[in-house]
Amino acid sequence: MRRVLGFVVALVGLLGAGLIVWRAPPVTQPAAALAVADPPVAAAAAAPLVAPKSPLSDAEREARRLRRYDKNKDSAVDRTEYLSNRQKSFDRADRNKDGRLDFEEFAVATATKFAKADRNADGRLSTSEFAATAIKRKAKPACVCPLPDEN
Structure with missing residues (x-):
């Protein structure tokens, strides 16, 4: 009996949500946002195309991150190198320089x-x-x- 009651409640909820979505006014953009001026054809043809930069792959991003942390350039990050950025942040925050924050x-x-x-x-x-x-x-x-x- 509980399963049937749960099913009926869920069905009524879904129907109510569908009715709300169906009755909502459509989202429209203002006419000013839709108007786009076309560049002159001759100028567009003469201008060289510049490809946007491609996003870095995960491997390239990690290689950059390793180079930032690896201060002695031995292709490994030791504990001191790993914590050096945090130490700088801590030192800036420790206004009275007592070693406690x-x-x-x-x-x-x-x-x-x-x-x-x-x-x-x-x-x-x-x-x-x-x-x-x-x-x-x-x-x-x-x-x-x-x-x-x-x-």
Whole structure:
């Protein structure tokens, strides 16, 4: 009996989800996003094509990573080499140079960022103040195409 009841509940849930998806308005792009200017045919034919860089394979990526860590260039990474990046980060975070890292030293960058964002110094971030803490990402170029000649 439980199996039948479970099946009926699942079936009603699926039908409800299908109805919601079916009734949702279609996603459309604004007309401005669809309009793309075609480059002049003569300029496009004269410009050489530049192939985009191919992504690195996993083996190439790992070889690069090994070269970054391998300081003495012996094609092996020992414990000291492996931990050297972490040691540099620790040394930067250890403000009082006592060899111990307390929470305030660890969180100094975050605390500084909070203090800069808290413009009215009330110890709380409003919606607009919090929005200022978002990471600003650079837009990636959509295409690596040569510019057409003005001639």
